[in-house]
Amino acid sequence: xxxxxxxxxxxxxxxxxxxxxxKTVDELLTKTGxxxxxxxxxxxxxxxxxxxxxxxxxxxxxxxxxxxxKSAINAKDAEGYYIEYFRLKTNEDSLKKxxxxxxxxVLQEFNNMELEANSPAKRQEQMTFFQNLQSNPxxxxxxxxxxxxxxxxxxxxxxFNMIKNxxxxxxxxxxxxxxxxxxxxxxEIINKVNTELPANFAQQLxxxxxxxxxxxxxxxxxxxxxxxxxxxxxxxxxxxxxxSFGALDYTFSKMGEKVGVAMKGMAKK
Numbered sequence: 521x522x523x524x525x526x527x528x529x530x531x532x533x534x535x536x537x538x539x540x541x542x543k544t545v546d547e548l549l550t551k552t553g554x555x556x557x558x559x560x561x562x563x564x565x566x567x568x569x570x571x572x573x574x575x576x577x578x579x580x581x582x583x584x585x586x587x588x589x590k591s592a593i594n595a596k597d598a599e600g601y602y603i604e605y606f607r608l609k610t611n612e613d614s615l616k617k618x619x620x621x622x623x624x625x626v627l628q629e630f631n632n633m634e635l636e637a638n639s640p641a642k643r644q645e646q647m648t649f650f651q652n653l654q655s656n657p658x659x660x661x662x663x664x665x666x667x668x669x670x671x672x673x674x675x676x677x678x679x680f681n682m683i684k685n686x687x688x689x690x691x692x693x694x695x696x697x698x699x700x701x702x703x704x705x706x707x708e709i710i711n712k713v714n715t716e717l718p719a720n721f722a723q724q725l726x727x728x729x730x731x732x733x734x735x736x737x738x739x740x741x742x743x744x745x746x747x748x749x750x751x752x753x754x755x756x757x758x759x760x761x762x763x764s765f766g767a768l769d770y771t772f773s774k775m776g777e778k779v780g781v782a783m784k785g786m787a788k789k
Contacts, residue, residue, distance in 0.1 A: 544615050545606045549599075551622045553631045554764070558602055558771075562595040563640045592778035601774045605767040618760045626747050630740070637736035649735050658734055665745055666733040672752045676726040678765040683725075685769060686776035688713045696780065 549555045569589060576582035606615070621627065636642065670676055691709050704712065718724070737745060751757050 540607055540610050540612045540615050542603075542607065544612055544619075545603055545610075548606065548615050548619055549603070551619050552760075552764075553635050554602065555599065556635050557638065558599045559595045560635075560638050560640070561598050562593065565593050566590070567640050567643070588779060588782040591782050593775045597775060597778070598771050601771040602767045605770040606763065609766060610763050614756065614759055617756045621751070621756055621760075624751070626744065627751060629744070630737070630748050633736055633740065637732075646732075646735055649738070650731065653734070662734070662742065663730065665742060665749070666730050666737070669745065669749050669752075670726070670729055670733060672749060673761055674765060675729050676722065678769065679729065680722050680725055682769050682772045684713055684717070685773045686779075687717075688776070692777075692780050 549558075569586060573582050576585070622631070637646075688710060691713060692706070695703050695709060740748070752761055
């Protein structure tokens with residue numbers, strides 16, 4: 521009995537060490553600007569969804585679609601899932617090191633650039649910027665530096681995986697409301713999602729992210745970009761990149777699952 525009691529205590533201690541406290545996670549999200557970025561998700565999604573309204577021949581169908589999507593993809597749920605991931609998958613000591621890391625003025629400067637660039641209020645400025653790129657293209661060295669930053673952050677790969685996960689989750693929801701003899705297996709759904717994405721989709725996504733970086737960091741010098749890149753090459757920088765994208769992947773998968781459930785519920789009405 522003593523052996524089992526000792527083992528139980530060890531497991532409790534290990535679990536306590538592995539997880540992060542709510543207070544530290546909240547501080548991390550505020551310090552890194554993640555809370556603000558999560559709130560932008562809903563704004564950006566709503567804007568993109570409204571752009572698709574004209575593709576619906578029946579306004580009632582769009583209203584149903586809009587209701588389902590808004591019930592599943594919103595800032596409140598996104599923040600909850602994001603926090604849940606960090607509580608369960610990260611440790612306290614590492615998060616505290618990341619919080620200290622964000623006291624660096626360079627990181628604060630770039631964090632502000634990213635938040636500002638992704639604001640829906642910047643849509644028109646983005647369009648003007650990209651139009652002007654044709655007559656005033658960036659240097660090859662600048663593109664290479666931003667490509668290197670994207671590779672270090674793993675932005676393209678993670679975005680690709682998130683998109684696949686969301687589409688897959690939604691497909692599972694649609695599949696669940698089909699007649700039993702028409703339903704696909706999970707393996708068949710995954711294969712269908714993979715085959716229906718354009719062959720060069722990953723490269724297109726990579727190009728879009730690098731192009732967006734040109735706009736985001738347009739006011740940053742090459743020297744500052746080099747400093748910023750070096751931050752993410754450190755062990756604690758790599759740790760945060762891994763888990764911040766892990767949290768996003770977790771968040772979007774959860775929201776995708778909610779879309780599937782909402783579709784199933786709507787079909788029963």
